[in-house]
Amino acid sequence: MSILDWFLDPAQWAGADSIPVQVGYHLLYSGTALLVALAIAVPLGVYIGYTGRGELLVAGAANALRALPTFGLLVLVVMLVAPLVGSRLAFVGPTIVVLVLLAVPPILSGTVAGIQGADPGAVGAARATGYTRPQILWHVQVPCALPLFLSGIRNATLQIVSTATVAAYVSLKGLGRYIIDGRASSDYTQMAAGAVLVAVVALVLELAFLGLGRAVVSPGLTRNPLPTCRRTRTVRPDLVPPSTPRKAAS
Amino acid sequence: MTLNWIIDNAARIGELTAWHAALSVVPTVLGLLVAIPLGWWASRSPRIYPLVIGTSGLLYTIPSIALFVLLPKVLGTRILDPLNVVVALTLYSIALLVRVIADGLASVPHDTVQAATAMGYRPWQRLLHVELPVAVPAIGGGLRVAVVSNVSIVTMAALLGIPQLGSLFTQGFSLRLTLPIVVGIVLCLVLSVVLDVLVHAATRALTPWQQKAETA
Numbered sequence: 529m530s531i532l533d534w535f536l537d538p539a540q541w542a543g544a545d546s547i548p549v550q551v552g553y554h555l556l557y558s559g560t561a562l563l564v565a566l567a568i569a570v571p572l573g574v575y576i577g578y579t580g581r582g583e584l585l586v587a588g589a590a591n592a593l594r595a596l597p598t599f600g601l602l603v604l605v606v607m608l609v610a611p612l613v614g615s616r617l618a619f620v621g622p623t624i625v626v627l628v629l630l631a632v633p634p635i636l637s638g639t640v641a642g643i644q645g646a647d648p649g650a651v652g653a654a655r656a657t658g659y660t661r662p663q664i665l666w667h668v669q670v671p672c673a674l675p676l677f678l679s680g681i682r683n684a685t686l687q688i689v690s691t692a693t694v695a696a697y698v699s700l701k702g703l704g705r706y707i708i709d710g711r712a713s714s715d716y717t718q719m720a721a722g723a724v725l726v727a728v729v730a731l732v733l734e735l736a737f738l739g740l741g742r743a744v745v746s747p748g749l750t751r752n753p754l755p756t757c758r759r760t761r762t763v764r765p766d767l768v769p770p771s772t773p774r775k776a777a778s
Numbered sequence: 779m780t781l782n783w784i785i786d787n788a789a790r791i792g793e794l795t796a797w798h799a800a801l802s803v804v805p806t807v808l809g810l811l812v813a814i815p816l817g818w819w820a821s822r823s824p825r826i827y828p829l830v831i832g833t834s835g836l837l838y839t840i841p842s843i844a845l846f847v848l849l850p851k852v853l854g855t856r857i858l859d860p861l862n863v864v865v866a867l868t869l870y871s872i873a874l875l876v877r878v879i880a881d882g883l884a885s886v887p888h889d890t891v892q893a894a895t896a897m898g899y900r901p902w903q904r905l906l907h908v909e910l911p912v913a914v915p916a917i918g919g920g921l922r923v924a925v926v927s928n929v930s931i932v933t934m935a936a937l938l939g940i941p942q943l944g945s946l947f948t949q950g951f952s953l954r955l956t957l958p959i960v961v962g963i964v965l966c967l968v969l970s971v972v973l974d975v976l977v978h979a980a981t982r983a984l985t986p987w988q989q990k991a992e993t994a
Contacts, residue, residue, distance in 0.1 A: 595926050595970040597933040600947045600963040607956055690841030697937055698951070707847055711938060716850075716857065723847035727840045734839040 638680015809871025
């Protein structure tokens with residue numbers, strides 16, 4: 529059976545384990561983890577970016593996370609926590625915790641870098657115009673931070689979506705099921721179909737974030753040239769990752 | 779019991795570590811070799827630059843597990859072939875490095891390039907002897923990120939059964955033993971620190987003028 533036939537099979541589109549249901553589970557887990565991570569990382573990032581306290585912590589967390597094998601962390605946390613929970617949530621709970629853990633550093637570093645990276649000229653001009661410090665924060669630094677902030681969320685989202693795929697190994701639902709179950713039953717078609725679905729979901733989310741970036745980022749910020757001497761070039765801040773992107777499961 | 783397990787499995791752990799190192803380093807080197815000409819091309823052409831950066835951004839978006847599964851279809855390899863991992867990680871390394879190299883080359887001071895041209899350097903000589911050396915610190919930074927990320931991504935291949943340190947995670951999970959998992963995580967971290975330090979040392983060795991500037 530080819531991958532196309534697999535996708536055209538009506539059995540894949542109805543029932544409890546159908547494609548829409550698995551996509552739904554995947555997005556549900558990912559969305560939950562992203563919201564929790566945002567609730568933790570954004571206030572913390574604004575605080576650190578605003579006060580300058582704990583910057584080293586942010587850089588350290590981002591670097592440590594890049595080296596940490598997410599799959600190992602996931603398996604370890606689930607094995608340690610699952611026996612303590614002992615309910616239907618035995619696997620879901622610990623998995624969400626790991627997803628949140630992975631999503632916090634990129635959002636945090638994006639928020640901090642964004643707020644600190646606001647053009648000093650713009651901040652100085654606002655101060656000279658009589659803006660108070662909170663006003664500078666909300667009306668100058670936060671809008672200037674949007675591109676880096678959004679790319680932080682984008683990195684976090686891709687990280688979550690791909691790690692959620694791997695989480696099928698510790699019996700989570702979602703698109704990883706096709707890959708893990710296909711591997712277990714030597715059904716390559718099912719695995720490949722799952723891989724296509726995961727890649728499509730990731731690409732759609734990426735494009736959605738690029739579109740969102742264009743919609744909400746002030747056009748004044750997108751004409752920010754790189755320190756290049758030979759020629760001027762339009763830079764897409766929405767493509768500039770905060771520090772450098774991390775790629776683990778993603 | 780802890781020590782016994784490690785001693786009993788020392789040979790296998792060593793073998794997995796060696797595989798892991800190879801699967802992380804080879805794609806990084808291959809990625810660098812491809813990314814240098816590609817990045818150079820992108821840095822010289824305002825039309826190519828957004829195309830290359832956009833494509834590599836989208837490529838980087840595809841989750842590694844998906845790429846590991848789909849590559850056999852494209853390459854005609856078996857699903858267990860380590861070549862799939864090498865190709866996937868090479869693609870990711872290119873995607874990451876091409877941007878760093880393009881921006882690094884573009885940030886070489888205009889005066890430096892003009893001086894080299896005036897001294898009679900041909901474009902490829904100028905690239906090899908002037909522009910690339912000046913861009914080494916930037917490229918080294920990208921290379922460190924690439925190699926450390928690769929160490930972490932390789933573990934995903936354990937889901938398909940390709941042997942490397944990630945195999946300790948699946949083994950630990952199926953045996954309900956935390957020790958192999960912890961050993962695997964620690965060895966991954968050690969490996970990434972070692973490779974990171976090596977790339978950093980190489981970067982410094984290639985840019986002796988930077989140390990002089992620091993001590994002066």
